[in-house]
Amino acid sequence: MKDIAERPLPTYDDVVAAHERIAPHIKRTPVLTSQYLNDLTGAELFFKCENFQPPGAFKVRGACNAVFGLSEEEAKHGVATHSSGNHALSLSYAAMRRGIPCTVVMPRTAPQAKKDAVIYYGGKIIECEPSTSSREETFAKVQEETGADFVHPYNDPRVIAGQGTCSRELNEQVEGLDAVIAPIGGGGMISGTCLTMSTIAPDVAIYAAEPEQADDAYRSFKAGHIIADDAPVTIADGLKVPLKENTWHFVSQFVTDIYTASEQEIIDAMKMTWYRLKIVMEASCAPPLAVILKNPETFRGKRVGVIVTGGNVDLDKLPWIK
Amino acid sequence: MKDIAERPLPTYDDVVAAHERIAPHIKRTPVLTSQYLNDLTGAELFFKCENFQPPGAFKVRGACNAVFGLSEEEAKHGVATHSSGNHALSLSYAAMRRGIPCTVVMPRTAPQAKKDAVIYYGGKIIECEPSTSSREETFAKVQEETGADFVHPYNDPRVIAGQGTCSRELNEQVEGLDAVIAPIGGGGMISGTCLTMSTIAPDVAIYAAEPEQADDAYRSFKAGHIIADDAPVTIADGLKVPLKENTWHFVSQFVTDIYTASEQEIIDAMKMTWYRLKIVMEASCAPPLAVILKNPETFRGKRVGVIVTGGNVDLDKLPWIK
Numbered sequence: 001m002k003d004i005a006e007r008p009l010p011t012y013d014d015v016v017a018a019h020e021r022i023a024p025h026i027k028r029t030p031v032l033t034s035q036y037l038n039d040l041t042g043a044e045l046f047f048k049c050e051n052f053q054p055p056g057a058f059k060v061r062g063a064c065n066a067v068f069g070l071s072e073e074e075a076k077h078g079v080a081t082h083s084s085g086n087h088a089l090s091l092s093y094a095a096m097r098r099g100i101p102c103t104v105v106m107p108r109t110a111p112q113a114k115k116d117a118v119i120y121y122g123g124k125i126i127e128c129e130p131s132t133s134s135r136e137e138t139f140a141k142v143q144e145e146t147g148a149d150f151v152h153p154y155n156d157p158r159v160i161a162g163q164g165t166c167s168r169e170l171n172e173q174v175e176g177l178d179a180v181i182a183p184i185g186g187g188g189m190i191s192g193t194c195l196t197m198s199t200i201a202p203d204v205a206i207y208a209a210e211p212e213q214a215d216d217a218y219r220s221f222k223a224g225h226i227i228a229d230d231a232p233v234t235i236a237d238g239l240k241v242p243l244k245e246n247t248w249h250f251v252s253q254f255v256t257d258i259y260t261a262s263e264q265e266i267i268d269a270m271k272m273t274w275y276r277l278k279i280v281m282e283a284s285c286a287p288p289l290a291v292i293l294k295n296p297e298t299f300r301g302k303r304v305g306v307i308v309t310g311g312n313v314d315l316d317k318l319p320w321i322k
Numbered sequence: 323m324k325d326i327a328e329r330p331l332p333t334y335d336d337v338v339a340a341h342e343r344i345a346p347h348i349k350r351t352p353v354l355t356s357q358y359l360n361d362l363t364g365a366e367l368f369f370k371c372e373n374f375q376p377p378g379a380f381k382v383r384g385a386c387n388a389v390f391g392l393s394e395e396e397a398k399h400g401v402a403t404h405s406s407g408n409h410a411l412s413l414s415y416a417a418m419r420r421g422i423p424c425t426v427v428m429p430r431t432a433p434q435a436k437k438d439a440v441i442y443y444g445g446k447i448i449e450c451e452p453s454t455s456s457r458e459e460t461f462a463k464v465q466e467e468t469g470a471d472f473v474h475p476y477n478d479p480r481v482i483a484g485q486g487t488c489s490r491e492l493n494e495q496v497e498g499l500d501a502v503i504a505p506i507g508g509g510g511m512i513s514g515t516c517l518t519m520s521t522i523a524p525d526v527a528i529y530a531a532e533p534e535q536a537d538d539a540y541r542s543f544k545a546g547h548i549i550a551d552d553a554p555v556t557i558a559d560g561l562k563v564p565l566k567e568n569t570w571h572f573v574s575q576f577v578t579d580i581y582t583a584s585e586q587e588i589i590d591a592m593k594m595t596w597y598r599l600k601i602v603m604e605a606s607c608a609p610p611l612a613v614i615l616k617n618p619e620t621f622r623g624k625r626v627g628v629i630v631t632g633g634n635v636d637l638d639k640l641p642w643i644k
Binding site for chain 1: 352354357371373374376378593596597599600601602603633637638640642643
């Protein structure tokens with residue numbers, strides 16, 4: 001088992017290799033459009049629907065790349081991670097497809113639906129207290145006991161290379177893109193997008209969208225160094241985590257700009273997407289449309305790829321229904 | 323302007339002509355799958371997502387075929403229909419695309435969202451009382467005043483031919499289908515499906531799914547003649563209308579069987595589809611999955627196309643949130 005620091009930064013060759021490796025396990029997700037949203041924004045928007053992936057999120061790409069890139073010897077010990085969200089589901093799914101064990105350290109306060117999904121895919125949950133110290137302590141114990149390969153949710157170079165396959169597909173599906181925009185949390189999707197587009201379509205602008213209430217990537221980008229927030233509160237719960245060294249490498253080098261959206265703007269954009277595209281997507285996917293609506297001058301007249309990152313929503317608790 | 327009785331029943335050649343005619347105005351909608359739903363049903367399900375069509379429903383196919391098949395002379399007078407649902411939106415959309423007037427007679431009690439959508443597409447609404455007599459009287463006046471071409475929501479042969487383009491695409495997108503299933507209301511989609519599949523894939527079984535509480539097609543099918551219900555009450559509000567002579571022609575000749583589902587089964591299947599496929603679809607689309615779950619012996623081991631007919635839902639009033 002290797003530390004992340006021992007793994008070199010991924011190159012575009014790693015993205016190509018990842019794409020071949022994960023193809024049997026992921027979907028080539030469709031790209032949807034809405035004339036209504038185009039008329040409203042003055043842009044041509046192309047929504048890449050990663051919410052349709054098997055575990056409901058783009059994170060299956062990076063997770064499958066890590067799992068299926070292990071040697072037989074490495075794979076025997078299984079994989080492990082800490083996550084209360086889509087990475088936990090995705091790594092469990094990938095491990096199930098390979099037939100190896102997967103252990104996920106989750107805070108005991110994580111939503112039951114996410115725990116159920118991990119178990120559905122055959123993952124083993126080890127609960128910790130909802131604090132960084134408890135998580136680290138618990139995770140260290142898991143790794144020591146199992147010898148499992150640690151797959152970090154976004155800072156792992158194998159994960160970044162896997163996420164880079166998404167914009168590789170998008171670039172094949174939509175001709176003449178001017179820009180791509182994705183939400184930013186830890187920066188795994190944005191880093192993969194940077195890696196791919198800077199190689200195959202370097203003229204395409206790359207934008208990141210973030211909740212105002214968890215704007216650590218925005219502030220990092222403006223400051224020129226990583227700023228990490230302590231426990232930000234936002235409805236976009238997939239976007240609370242901070243950048244790390246590997247994702248910062250790509251964000252700081254290749255991102256054109258980062259914009260933020262308020263909680264209400266995120267909810268409005270989420271509901272509008274459900275109405276107009278007829279898709280179920282998480283609040284964490286809504287900042288891109290929210291910032292396109294908010295900054296029309298940046299996007300007007302442009303062909304813009306919008307990455308819809310996931311669809312694991314609690315349908316009993318929708319943010320616009322009080 | 324012609325009466326429906328003057329128009330001959332459509333043939334598969336009409337479907338092919340319709341497909342070419344409407345191609346610039348509709349989407350070739352994607353087919354989605356879910357391993358979870360396949361595991362649950364023991365079948366391989368292929369969901370044809372007509373909820374992604376521009377006005378959010380398959381009815382755009384038939385409406386565009388009628389509108390774009392008019393001669394210049396006929397088109398000058400515009401089109402008209404009576405509908406409180408997706409046909410009203412779709413005909414308005416089609417007329418807007420051709421740049422001709424569209425008048426829709428709607429009960430004054432129709433949902434404001436549907437009225438707004440008709441107006442968004444440039445349609446003109448004439449309100450009537452929510453009774454058949456008021457509707458017929460109002461509609462006759464509209465036709466007399468405008469000379470508009472009447473496009474019936476489902477009994478019109480041009481509409482049936484247009485709906486037949488959906489299963490033509492499905493048959494290209496999915497190899498080796500054993501069955502196709504769609505909801506049945508007036509029977510426009512099922513008739514188009516029968517027309518197409520009986521010509522290009524006659525071994526494919528065609529099933530219709532209907533709410534128990536609006537089971538007039540089911541009872542017609544068993545009785546061997548049309549039975550029309552008076553104002554059935556069901557959450558699947560697109561499926562309340564009765565069969566008419568042209569749709570009965572296809573249903574009675576080509577449908578393999580009709581199954582029904584209770585209101586709760588419809589709601590459960592609707593919610594399950596939202597969760598698993600990550601799509602927004604109407605309650606009227608849910609009977610097919612409900613009856614597949616209820617009659618596993620019919621579908622197990624089969625490759626089944628499922629037509630998802632529309633996605634125009636009031637997101638503030640979801641049936642599983644009380």
